[in-house]
Amino acid sequence: MKIFGREPVVVLNALSAALGLLVSLGFTGLTAAQAGAIVGVVTAVFGAVAAAMTRPVAPQAFTTVVAAAAVFVATFGYEVSQSTIGAVNGVVLATLTLLTRPQVSPSRPGAPVAG
Template sequence: MKIFGREPALIIATVSAGLSLLVSFGFDDLSAEQAAAIVAVISAVFAAATAAITRPVAPSAFTGLAAAGFALLAAYGMDVSQETVGAVNAVVLAVLALVTRSQVTPSRPDAPAGV
């Protein structure tokens, strides 16, 4: 199964990183803690989607847990801005997506694209 001619795990991680950056840079009225909470939820939801369409599930689940954890640590463990939370999360997602991609395969590799 491919999405836009690419592996779904990479597409989902890219969309998740983009949404995380959008939340971090797009809303001036959010505090760093609020942005981190939203980014953590985005990371967890998109990791669950990746885990649902890839096998084995463990690498995808770990990726989401790590990304959400880093986002929360950046906001609640350190005194950083919401832009830094988004940037850190985007980098973490990019690195973990590249690591995860080599360890997972689509759950139904014979399924046609678009199904």
């Protein structure tokens, strides 16, 4: 299955990073804590869906946990601005997606599993 000619996991991570960009530009009208909570939850949910769509699950699950944790730590541990929350989300997602991509393959019935 492809979305806009791309693997669904890449699209989900890009959507999560785009949400981080919207937050960093201040289009949401939310407080930094509200924006961080929303970005963290969306990152976790999109990551869980992406993990369900890839094999092995571990690299995508790791990406999700680290990205969501980074957003939550930035939001609630340091009380940083919305722009910093968006930047942390975008950088972590982009970096981890690039690093873990060679280790996963789309999950398809009957397809060989990367390993």
